[in-house]
Amino acid sequence: MNPAVRNCLYGLIILAGAGGAGYMLFGRTKENVAVNAAHFSVDGMCLACKSETKLSVPREEEAPHRCPKCGQQAVYPLWYCEDCKKRFVPVLERRDPNGPPRMPVSVACPNCRGQSVAPYIPEAQLETPAGDQPLPPWP
Numbered sequence: 001m002n003p004a005v006r007n008c009l010y011g012l013i014i015l016a017g018a019g020g021a022g023y024m025l026f027g028r029t030k031e032n033v034a035v036n037a038a039h040f041s042v043d044g045m046c047l048a049c050k051s052e053t054k055l056s057v058p059r060e061e062e063a064p065h066r067c068p069k070c071g072q073q074a075v076y077p078l079w080y081c082e083d084c085k086k087r088f089v090p091v092l093e094r095r096d097p098n099g100p101p102r103m104p105v106s107v108a109c110p111n112c113r114g115q116s117v118a119p120y121i122p123e124a125q126l127e128t129p130a131g132d133q134p135l136p137p138w139p
């Protein structure tokens with residue numbers, strides 16, 4: 001085999017290898033993005049059985065979510081207040097008399113009324129919460 005042909009073959013093999021690896025990476029990334037786009041994870045509290053739970057729910061599903069422990073549709077996302085360092089479930093709104101209470105449009109801390117609040121994400125939490133606010137009543 002002359003050197004020019006051999007180099008050319010090597011080139012083709014490397015290209016094919018790189019293309020394959022790129023395809024695998026790309027394919028995998030796309031898959032993850034699709035899963036993340038369809039579902040999001042909720043760190044929530046079930047108001048019915050008072051258990052803390054982590055759920056993966058369809059993106060369009062509005063709280064309350066179904067509790068894996070007691071089966072009731074009573075899981076609401078936990079929030080965290082930067083000011084009083086406590087976790088809480090927001091004061092809920094009853095928009096439909098026949099439906100479950102829903103999350104308010106704008107969330108404030110039920111304790112200090114502070115606006116420095118964000119959904120509670122344990123993985124992103126920089127400080128240890130100082131405790132939990134009392135949960136909203138559950139019918």
Ligand SMILES: [Zn+2]
Binds near residue numbers: 046047048051
């Ligand atoms: Zn429950």
Ligand SMILES: [Zn+2]
Binds near residue numbers: 086
């Ligand atoms: Zn607060």
